[in-house]
Amino acid sequence: xxxxxxxRLESLGFSEVYDYVAGKLDWMAAGLxxxxxxxxxxxxxxxxxxxxxxxxxxxxxGDVRDRVSHGGWDAVVVTNSERVVFGLLRSKELAKDAExxxxxxxxxxxxxxxxxxxxxxxxxxxxxxMVDNSPITTSDGRxxxxxxxxxxxxxxxxxx
Amino acid sequence: MPTEIDRSEVQKLIDRGAHVVEVxxxxxxxxxxxxxxLSLPLSRIETxxxxxxxxxxxxxxxxxxxx
Numbered sequence: 001x002x003x004x005x006x007x008r009l010e011s012l013g014f015s016e017v018y019d020y021v022a023g024k025l026d027w028m029a030a031g032l033x034x035x036x037x038x039x040x041x042x043x044x045x046x047x048x049x050x051x052x053x054x055x056x057x058x059x060x061x062g063d064v065r066d067r068v069s070h071g072g073w074d075a076v077v078v079t080n081s082e083r084v085v086f087g088l089l090r091s092k093e094l095a096k097d098a099e100x101x102x103x104x105x106x107x108x109x110x111x112x113x114x115x116x117x118x119x120x121x122x123x124x125x126x127x128x129x130m131v132d133n134s135p136i137t138t139s140d141g142r143x144x145x146x147x148x149x150x151x152x153x154x155x156x157x158x159x160x
Numbered sequence: 161m162p163t164e165i166d167r168s169e170v171q172k173l174i175d176r177g178a179h180v181v182e183v184x185x186x187x188x189x190x191x192x193x194x195x196x197x198l199s200l201p202l203s204r205i206e207t208x209x210x211x212x213x214x215x216x217x218x219x220x221x222x223x224x225x226x227x
Contacts, residue, residue, distance in 0.1 A: 001202055001223040005183040006162035008205050014215050017162045020170050020222035024182070027194055027222075030167060036192040116192075 028116035029139035042155050044122050045115025048136040048145030054079050057086060061105045062098025064089070075133045077143055078106050084141045085112065090132065112137040115144045122147065123156035162221075170194075170220055178218035194222070 006019040020026075028034060031045040053068040053076045068076055074094065078087035087106030096105045112135045113122055126134065126149040136144040165173070174180060180197040182189045189199040200208060213219060 001183055002221045003162070005181070005200075005202050005205055005221045005223075008202075009209055009213075009219055009221065010162060012205075012209055014209070014213065014219050016218040018165045018169070018173060018178070018218060018220045019162045020167070020220050021164050021225075022166065023222045023225045024184075024192065024194065025225040026167055027170075028192065032167075033195055034192045035195050035197075036190055038191045 026139055029114045031115035031136075031138060031144050034116075038118075041159065042119045043115060044113050044117045044119060044136050044147055044152075045144050047119050047151050047155050048115070048147040049151070050145040052077055052143075052146035054083075054143075055089065055102045056080070057101065057103040057106075059102045060098070061089075061094070061096060061100045061102060064102060065094050065098065068094075075146060077135050077146055078102055079143055083143045085110070085135050085137055085143050088133075088135060110135060113147065114139065119152055120156040120159060123149070123152035126152055165220070170222075173218050173220055176218060178220050179213050181213070181219060181221045182223070183221050184223050188224075197222075 002019050006017045009017045053073050055064045055076050055078050064076055074091045076089040077085060079085055087108045088110040089106050093105050093107055115136050131149060133146050133148045136147050180194050181200045182193050182197045183200060183202045185201050186199055
């Protein structure tokens with residue numbers, strides 16, 4: 001639709017016309033602000049915890065476990081230096097042999113949600129599928145934060 | 161010929177004072193649109209573009225995605 005609009009504007013005498021081809025979906029998937037009636041409703045990216053602990057593939061599991069246990073976390077997101085998500089460590093993975101590398105211990109390629117998804121919808125999904133937490137990522141795979149089911153359910157409940 | 165741009169270029173052009181125009185139907189615009197965007201559904205461009213847009217400014221158009 002936008003290419004037709006761009007061409008038509010040029011034909012009407014607009015000399016500098018640009019087509020943002022990836023569009024609104026790309027903008028929202030990046031977690032950028034929007035305006036409108038939906039903007040007031042919490043979304044996955046708003047509720048996700050941004051202070052989730054991170055680990056790298058080459059880290060030693062025992063070191064990561066020691067580091068995160070002090071903060072009360074039972075989940076760690078595995079990323080590279082660009083915050084691209086490679087894996088996830090939940091309680092089960094964190095309990096493995098301390099000498100394993102994160103790459104050996106992690107749950108690879110976890111399911112993720114985009115930051116613009118309505119929190120109510122995500123809360124229902126996480127409850128139905130018994131998902132305790134899930135990374136929220138942009139369309140290019142970068143971590144926004146970790147959404148905890150208890151947070152999603154609480155915020156969704158506050159909306160009702 | 162219109163120039164295809166990505167998200168980072170959108171932000172630079174907004175800083176330059178570009179119009180941002182959503183060409184989706186009005187109800188979709190009302191739910192969510194880019195900050196400061198104007199609503200100009202495709203069917204209204206013919207009759208309203210020249211009236212509401214400044215031809216001396218850059219214009220960015222967008223819809224949902226590449227569809």
